[in-house]
Amino acid sequence: MTAVRLAGITKRFPGVVANHDIHLTVRKGTVHALVGENGAGKSTLMKILYGMQKPDEGTIEIDGEQVSFASPADAIARGIGMVHQHFMLADNLTVLENVALGSEKLYGIGARARRRIKEISDRYGLGVRPDVLVEELGVAARQRVEILKVLYRGARTLILDEPTAVLVPQEVDALFENLRGLKAEGLSVIFISHKLGEVLSVADDITVIRRGTTVGTAVPAETTPRQLAELMVGSELPTPETAESTVTDRPVVTVDALRLAAPGGKALLDDITFTIHAGEVLGIAGVEGNGQTELVDALIGLRSADSGTIRFLDEDITSLPTRKRREQGIGYIPEDRHRHGLLLEAPLWENRILGHVTEKPNSRGFWLDPKASQEDTRRIVETYDVRTPGIDVTAASLSGGNQQKLIVGREMSHGPRFLIAAHPTRGVDVGAQAAIWDHIREARREGLAVLLISADLDELIGLSDTLRVIYDGRLVADADPATITPEELGSAMTGAATGHLVAEEASAATGHLVADEATGTPEIVADEASAATGHLVADETSATPENPARKTPETSAEAPESPEDEAR
Amino acid sequence: MKKFDRERVLLAVAGPVIALAVAFVLSAIVLIASGKNPIEPFVLMFEQAGFSDVQVRIVNQASMYYIAALAVAIGFRMNLFNIGVDGQYQLAAMVAAIVGAHADLPAVLQIPLLLLTAMFTGAFWAGIAGVLKVTRGVSEVVATIMLNAIATSLIVYMWRPDVFGVKIGNNSTTGVMHESGWIPGIDMGAAGEIHGLLILAALLGVGYWIVLNRTRFGFDLRASGASESAAxxxxVDPKRMVLSAMLLSGAVAGLAGLPMLLGDTHTYSLNFPKGVGFLGIGIALLGRNSPVGIAFAALLWAWLDKASPELDFHGFDKEIAVIMQGLIVLSVVVAYEAVREWGLRRQQRRVGAELAAGLALGAAGNGGDADGGNPDNTQKEVAAR
Structure with a gap:
């Protein structure tokens, strides 16, 4: 029996095909895992199934009957329920009120609803207490409330979007126990994840999505994480690789005992000390939410340090405002380009001015110089291969990779001495990724100091001259990128190892992919089912699980774009 | 890229046209519902626009509306809502009138003195809200509304004969200003006089465009409005920007009453027009914060104001014009948002199509990624609720 069948689903967004000819069949009473990298199209597909978006082509069948959803309400009526990664609960209401909210017609808001909640909770072993305020609940309990909310509305098929991203290992186990309970009652679960160990341990079937289309299905019992990872990322991907060292002994940026505290007094950054020399790339590894954002903010001047100093080219810039820092030659590739790097509804040439409005060619004294900046935008578009029909289109109409190339071009155009590159290739296609790496390498050769923050450990290891690991706001370990493996780095990122990391044996590891993107909490990976030794490679672009090509010459990174890329 | 320019013009015009059409239709429905002829009032009002004396009154009224709307628009361009233009221009006009009644310099000094007084007063009043916002985080909306109320009380206080007031019959005034501060009008013969400070309104419009589009400060201001985080x-120092924008908006607001004060009444009395600041909000909205758009919107508003009294003589209620103004504001908000989103999506689609067809400036053959250019995140948030 099939619960859900998606056939030939295609969804186009401006300039991008998010889903292309996707096929997915979910059997009744099973957990079906949908795996793929970030940006592979999983979320779009689930939005289509949940009625939030309409497919351009293809059919949806529920219980053998073809349906068309105009809104999530239609999907709910058909027994589809979605548990979002970010919970949709009102903190100051009780569990009962949260569950009944919007579905008052089903069982009222009083005793009947309470009885029903108890009933569902007992039946599936959710352990939900109806009269507790949601604000008193922990993350895992909130998640169970979300699941109950969906069941309360009569869902027979549950979509769980990255449910384990916010949970600690014991909670993950408990969740999986709940999922098995649901399965035993004949319900179906679609489980979205990119943590392969988890997927293999809980799923009955696996469908892999890559670059917007289904590239294969797998049976967990017969699949290794390694095979799954290969399905997920494909092969023949370029690897970041720096050639001989260009590090000099001229310090460009010196950070000394930097401390930054949250309003409550908790240290977000503590005793951060490092020096970046001309021609050096300092890579910061760490699970997201361990202080990387704060470090970048402190360096660019968006937050001021509580104590400690930042020196740039022999000048103390600790108290300089952002604009002065940028004028003096600090380039900035922000982590979230939509929030910090672009004016989405402004034309490209105005985006070229952003951040450098006081500098040539954008302005002459008090006056803007639109002609010159337009001219220069054309140059950037050409030099940095920004794919656009013109410089008057809005930044929002470009794809992520092209937006990023524009930002990189803009920042490089002002001769920076120090570049802050936060996730420079996040959400960027393979071709653009290689180009951005090239630009960073080239600037490094010319004496640029770079602070590289990335969740892509291969990128970090491949580009960096020096590696530091950040954990809970402190730099806890350092490593030599020439010898360290992603796996060793990964375990240091969980706080397990400190001090100088020395590679034991660089070849034996069979790492696999575990990615973490959205949660702010440090995450420890539960990994019981897989035989793999290493873990933790976070990436949303195109990490290869291992990096056998580490010794290849630099040209390997300039390899042509991958076949899929050209096919589009 | 001629195509995209034409597109921009189309998008710019589509919003107001749709909004006005909807407002006309809705007004007609209101008329039908009250058992009146839905077309005749508009015909009457259009006829009014043909009389030269009405035209003069429309232009004079529009000059005040225009300045007030520019003041509002300055705030809008950086996501600040200066509701306090109303209090700012009234207070500024009163203070200017008082100074004009007491100081008596040669005209070349007197007029700049009065202009500066008004600008300074408006900026000061708006600046209070600005300071509260940057130091205490008080919403400028709340602060400026409160300041409007305080301004009203302050004005009533200053009208007291023992303060600055001069009673003329039943009317409270600030006394007649010295003639050196009068600005002669442009004589239109029998039709009357156009306020001399109409020129000031025009200059402010030009200045507004230049400052916003051709200066670093203007770019920072627009960037702050488009994305606070990116700015x-x-x-951009967000606090300094809020304060500067508030001061600038207040300074311009302070000028809104002067065309009438210096050109016609020469005193600040109970008869001085009120509510111009609030109308300015609707006008700035309709004019899409563009100096040219606001000019059209101000003329439209002034026409509705000055042509509607005639309706009373033909068995219609002149309030239909007020209803119409309200409906325009409502439909403007809806229509603009719809057109904006439609335009954005349309452009994204076209860019996608052109790239697919290989028309890119760069080399060929890049797909982009699934997360890329679509502003899907906000949509997800909304849809998920």
Missing amino acids: AASG
Whole structure:
């Protein structure tokens, strides 16, 4: 029996095909895992199934009957329920009120609803207490409330979007126990994840999505994480690789005992000390939410340090405002380009001015110089291969990779001495990724100091001259990128190892992919089912699980774009 | 890229046209519902626009509306809502009138003195809200509304004969200003006089465009309005920007009453027009914060104001014009948002199509990624609720 069948689903967004000819069949009473990298199209597909978006082509069948959803309400009526990664609960209401909210017609808001909640909770072993305020609940309990909310509305098929991203290992186990309970009652679960160990341990079937289309299905019992990872990322991907060292002994940026505290007094950054020399790339590894954002903010001047100093080219810039820092030659590739790097509804040439409005060619004294900046935008578009029909289109109409190339071009155009590159290739296609790496390498050769923050450990290891690991706001370990493996780095990122990391044996590891993107909490990976030794490679672009090509010459990174890329 | 320019013009015009059409239709429905002829009032009002004396009154009224709307628009361009233009221009006009009644310099000094007084008063009043916002985080909307109320009380206080007031019959005034501060009008013969400070309104419009589009300050201001976070990352000091925009908006607001004060009444009395600041909000909205758009919108508003009294003589209620103004504001908000989103999506689609067809400036053959250019995140948030 099939619960859900998606056939030939295609969804186009401006300039991008998010889903292309996707096929997915979910059997009744099973957990079906949908795996793929970030940006592979999983979320779009689930939005289509949940009625939030309409497919351009293809059919949806529920219980053998073809349906068309105009809104999530239609999907709910058909027994589809979605548990979002970010919970949709009102903190100051009780569990009962949260569950009944919007579905008052089903069982009222009083005793009947309470009885029903108890009933569902007992039946599936959710352990939900109806009269507790949601604000008193922990993350895992909130998640169970979300699941109950969906069941309360009569869902027979549950979509769980990255449910384990916010949970600690014991909670993950408990969740999986709940999922098995649901399965035993004949319900179906679609489980979205990119943590392969988890997927293999809980799923009955696996469908892999890559670059917007289904590239294969797998049976967990017969699949290794390694095979799954290969399905997920494909092969023949370029690897970041720096050639001989260009590090000099001229310090460009010196950070000394930097401390930054949250309003409550908790240290977000503590005793951060490092020096970046001309021609050096300092890579910061760490699970997201361990202080990387704060470090970048402190360096660019968006937050001021509580104590400690930042020196740039022999000048103390600790108290300089952002604009002065940028004028003096600090380039900035922000982590979230939509929030910090672009004016989405402004034309490209105005985006070229952003951040450098006081500098040539954008302005002459008090006056803007639109002609010159337009001219220069054309140059950037050409030099940095920004794919656009013109410089008057809005930044929002470009794809992520092209937006990023524009930002990189803009920042490089002002001769920076120090570049802050936060996730420079996040959400960027393979071709653009290689180009951005090239630009960073080239600037490094010319004496640029770079602070590289990335969740892509291969990128970090491949580009960096020096590696530091950040954990809970402190730099806890350092490593030599020439010898360290992603796996060793990964375990240091969980706080397990400190001090100088020395590679034991660089070849034996069979790492696999575990990615973490959205949660702010440090995450420890539960990994019981897989035989793999290493873990933790976070990436949303195109990490290869291992990096056998580490010794290849630099040209390997300039390899042509991958076949899929050209096919589009 | 001629195509995209034409597109921009189309998008710019589509919003107001749709909004006005909807407002006309809705007004007609209101008329039908009250058992009146739905077309005749508009015919009457159009006829009014043909009389030269009505035209003069429309232009004079529009000059005040225009300045007030520019003041509002300055705030809008950086996501600040200065509701306090109303209090700012009234207070500024009163203070200017008082100074004009007491100081008596040669005209070349007197007029700049009065203009500066008004600008300074308006900026000061708006600046209070600005300071509260940057130091205490008080919403400028709340602060400026409160300041409007305080301004009203302050004005009543200053009208007291023992303060600055001069009673003329039943009317409270601030006394007649010295003639050196009068600005002669442009004589239109029997039709009357156009306020001399109409020129000031025009200059302000030009200045507004230049400052916003051709200066670093203007770019920072627009960037702050478009994305506060991106502006901060680009080096704009958000607090300073809020304060400067508030001061600038207040200074312009302070000028809104002067065309009438210096050109016609020469005193600040109970008869001085009220509510111009609030109308300015609707006008700035309709004019899409563009100096040219606001000019059209101000003329439209002034026409509705000055042509509607005639309706009373033909068995219609002149309030239909007020209803119409309200409906325009409502439909403007809806229509603009719809057109904006439609335009954005349309452009994204076209860019996608052109790239697919290989028309890119760069080399060929890049797909982009699934997360890329679509502003899907906000949509997800909304849809998920």
